[in-house]
Amino acid sequence: MQTLEGLNKIMNSSRNFADYRETLHVVNPPCVPFLGVYLTDLTFIEDGNSNYLKKSRHLINFSKRMKTAEVIREIQQYQSVPYHLKPVQELQVFLKHNLAESRDVHDMYEMSLSMEPREREDEKIARLLQESGFL
Known part of the structure; x- marks a missing residue:
């Protein structure tokens, strides 16, 4: 029950999964992060930001692209270190x-x-x- 309570606390969705994100940032790769958090981030970035700047419909919103790249970069950091698994x-x-x-x-x-x-x-x-x- 203590383990379950601890996991429930870490995976609490309040404050945009703040406890989970904090825990994940202190873990050394390799690990398999919960992709739902990142997919939610990418969805909010996509839906909440226009593709072009408001002042000019011809200028690309690079801020949106940088936010997307940062989320993808964070996912990739957990793939940078290979697992050293042995066959059983x-x-x-x-x-x-x-x-x-x-x-x-x-x-x-x-x-x-x-x-x-x-x-x-x-x-x-x-x-x-x-x-x-x-x-």
Whole structure:
């Protein structure tokens, strides 16, 4: 429970994931950062900044490009140091065996649809309205 509480504190979305970002900046690469934070940053940069300067529709907004480049540069820093992983034979055998024994993706999808058929868009809207108390 303490570990879970600590992780919940670090991954709290308040202040734009400030605790997570702080923790991530003290970690030495290599690591695999949570890309959702960076994708959100890139979305806000894209949606919140025009491609051209307001005073002239012919001048590119380089500030927007620099912000985007900074986010990408931060992601790349975690890819700059390679992992020094050693193969674990037992794990490789387990994975190969289970992958060989697994069913075809298309068969699994058909089984999924038979167990839980896809809902038409109008049926989904009606169900959501009913669940929310509007109908």
